[in-house]
Amino acid sequence: MNPDAYTALYGPGRPAPAPRRGQAGVAVLAGLVWAVVLVLLSYPAMLVFLAVFFGAATGVPVGDVVLWSTLVGLGTFGVPVALTFLPPVRRLSVPARFLLAGGVALPLVSGILVWIASQGG
Known part of the structure; x- marks a missing residue:
């Protein structure tokens, strides 16, 4: 692209900000927390899979199980995702x-x- 055209369209170029130091520890900790979350979520997902699989094999209606598991999954991930889009968190x-x-x-x-x-009890 012509540098004059870029300057006319977007203004003068700015250098990218330098990466912050000390973020590696936070990134590793966040990865560990999310790994625990995903491992914990595998248990209900396995239960839903077994309920749907055996329910469909025996002819039992499984619509409620699928509906509730979808709502639980959306709630579990919807709340943290919505939180990350708040203006103070985006900073x-x-x-x-x-x-x-x-x-x-x-x-x-x-x-x-x-x-x-x-x-279950």
């Missing part, structure tokens, strides 16, 4: 946003697992 660095969202998702998933365990 944080990307690893800090992931850590905050994981910190919100972890109690949600833990609460869902406690609720599932309490329904």
Whole structure:
């Protein structure tokens, strides 16, 4: 692209900001938190898969199971994602946003697992 055309369209070029130091630890911690969240979510997902699989094999209607599992999944990931789009959170660095969202998702998933365990007894 012609540099004069770029300047006319977008204004003078600015150098990219330097990456912040100290973000590697936050990124690793956020990755660990999300790994725990995903491992915890694999348990209800497995239960839903087995319920749908065996329910369909025996002819039992499984629409309610699919509906509730979809709502739980959307709620579990919808709340942290909506949180990351709030203006004060958007000012944080990307690893800090992931850590905050994981910190919100972890109690949600833990609460869902406690609720599932309490329904079985």
